Amino acid sequence: MRSSRLLEREAGRNLEVIWLLRGQRPGYRTIAKFRAENAVALRAANRDFVRLLGRLALLGGDLVAIDGAFFDGNASKSSVVTARRLGERLAALDRDIDAYAEALAASDASEAAEPAVGSVDPGAAMAALLARRAETAATLAQLEASGETQHCRTDADARLLSKSGQSLCGYNVQIAVDAAHKLIVASEVVNDGNDTGQLHALASAAKAVLAAETLRVVADVGYHNGETLRACEADGIEAFVAVPERARQLPAEGRFGLASFIYDAVEDIYRCPAGESLHPSPTRRLDATGKWRIRYTSRKARCRLCPMRASCLSPKRDRREVERWEHEDVIERHRARMAADIAAAVLRQRKALAEHPFGTLKCRAGYRHFLVRGFAKVRGEWGLMALCYNLTRVINIIGLPRFIAWIARLLVLAATILSPTRLCIPTTNLPKRQTAKKTPSGYPTRSTTSKPPQLRVLAQSRSASASTRRHHAPRPKHDVYSVT
Numbered sequence: 001m002r003s004s005r006l007l008e009r010e011a012g013r014n015l016e017v018i019w020l021l022r023g024q025r026p027g028y029r030t031i032a033k034f035r036a037e038n039a040v041a042l043r044a045a046n047r048d049f050v051r052l053l054g055r056l057a058l059l060g061g062d063l064v065a066i067d068g069a070f071f072d073g074n075a076s077k078s079s080v081v082t083a084r085r086l087g088e089r090l091a092a093l094d095r096d097i098d099a100y101a102e103a104l105a106a107s108d109a110s111e112a113a114e115p116a117v118g119s120v121d122p123g124a125a126m127a128a129l130l131a132r133r134a135e136t137a138a139t140l141a142q143l144e145a146s147g148e149t150q151h152c153r154t155d156a157d158a159r160l161l162s163k164s165g166q167s168l169c170g171y172n173v174q175i176a177v178d179a180a181h182k183l184i185v186a187s188e189v190v191n192d193g194n195d196t197g198q199l200h201a202l203a204s205a206a207k208a209v210l211a212a213e214t215l216r217v218v219a220d221v222g223y224h225n226g227e228t229l230r231a232c233e234a235d236g237i238e239a240f241v242a243v244p245e246r247a248r249q250l251p252a253e254g255r256f257g258l259a260s261f262i263y264d265a266v267e268d269i270y271r272c273p274a275g276e277s278l279h280p281s282p283t284r285r286l287d288a289t290g291k292w293r294i295r296y297t298s299r300k301a302r303c304r305l306c307p308m309r310a311s312c313l314s315p316k317r318d319r320r321e322v323e324r325w326e327h328e329d330v331i332e333r334h335r336a337r338m339a340a341d342i343a344a345a346v347l348r349q350r351k352a353l354a355e356h357p358f359g360t361l362k363c364r365a366g367y368r369h370f371l372v373r374g375f376a377k378v379r380g381e382w383g384l385m386a387l388c389y390n391l392t393r394v395i396n397i398i399g400l401p402r403f404i405a406w407i408a409r410l411l412v413l414a415a416t417i418l419s420p421t422r423l424c425i426p427t428t429n430l431p432k433r434q435t436a437k438k439t440p441s442g443y444p445t446r447s448t449t450s451k452p453p454q455l456r457v458l459a460q461s462r463s464a465s466a467s468t469r470r471h472h473a474p475r476p477k478h479d480v481y482s483v484t
């Protein structure tokens with residue numbers, strides 16, 4: 001249940017919610033405002049929850065699957081204007097204006113220019129058409145100046161996203177899922193429909209949350225990108241990303257693909273399957289993705305006499321060209337990694353990991369769309385969704401009694417850390433009158449003691465939680481007190 005109006009109603013009739021809110025009945029505006037104003041905190045809540053899960057040994061921290069899914073925004077597809085649509089609308093308006101002008105001219109010629117009583121004023125109709133044209137042209141100019149290809153009038157951050165022949169107006173949610181228990185360890189909401197370029201940001205966020213020295217990440221072919229693979233490698237992240245079909249296109253046609261040409265780093269040449277060398281051209285080329293590429297070319301005379309010519313050259317070419325990105329060694333190492341047996345097993349595992357949270361959220365919980373608009377609020381709402389998923393997942397894994405016991409211990413620990421007793425650690429140095437003062441909670445502070453401050457806090461927290469443990473056995477595998 002996410003609607004603020006439904007939550008307002010439940011706060012007045014659902015006994016569990018009434019208990020949880022201690023009888024408070026916030027209005028829907030208050031609930032919506034709370035959600036909007038605390039978007040950053042809601043995102044952080046899931047991140048902090050994941051960090052705490054490490055103490056329950058629920059995070060593997062070895063393998064993470066990354067995937068993305070489209071979620072509808074709080075805007076309709078018709079509210080999106082694209083440069084193509086605006087161009088078509090301008091052309092249609094121009095045709096209407098021309099046709100109307102011709103009709104007026106014909107009317108003048110037949111001396112029927114005097115409008116009949118109650119008819120439309122021709123001047124006003126033409127002015128309306130011209131105004132609509134000017135508005136459309138201004139929107140198109142604004143769009144071109146912004147460098148964007150589309151603009152959503154309802155939600156400025158939402159975009160028209162298309163995949164597998166289906167389109168929606170919304171956001172692309174990216175998640176990193178830990179392999180141990182399919183928990184979402186990192187996530188982000190973007191409005192780019194293309195997953196390429198998202199790999200490193202998600203992988204490094206997951207690595208930071210898991211506090212791992214190295215991390216293996218697996219993703220589908222949409223994430224294959226040389227720059228992000230290079231960034232992952234630099235950060236100690238071992239990426240397993242499915243190799244795009246285009247690399248297998250030539251072999252499928254019965255011709256030598258790039259993998260058949262061996263690069264010699266010492267001589268800076270490629271060796272073709274016939275053993276001939278392909279030499280680099282002196283100039284580099286900047287491709288559409290901003291990568292510098294070097295072209296290596298074979299000799300015509302050798303290719304003309306080559307017995308493998310039919311398996312190498314297209315009918316129209318008399319020599320072979322191979323392009324190499326300036327950091328192609330990253331791609332080569334990744335290709336070698338993907339050729340190993342373990343890569344196939346990891347890729348199979350990916351489907352069962354990354355699809356699980358999206359399937360659960362969309363199909364079981366019905367979270368298919370966002371209720372709010374704009375990046376800040378949408379990311380906050382997603383943080384709440386991810387937290388709900390993780391919370392439910394943890395309860396399913398460890399069971400409710402153990403989860404309650406764990407939360408109780410955390411609360412005791414938090415209360416201990418934040419309580420005034422924590423602040424009175426140096427009580428031995430305070431005058432007696434101050435140590436006898438009552439804390440804001442009404443309990444007197446402890447008098448001076450011979451125990452060191454940290455031990456004193458630990459002893460208090462153990463004592464305070466003893467009754468809790470008695471009522472909520474069994475204990476978690478990892479004792480939360482170890483953090484102190």
Ligand code: SF4
Binds near residue numbers: 275298312313319
């Ligand atoms: S056609 Fe040229 S590049 Fe291709 S295998 Fe033969 S010699 Fe090498």
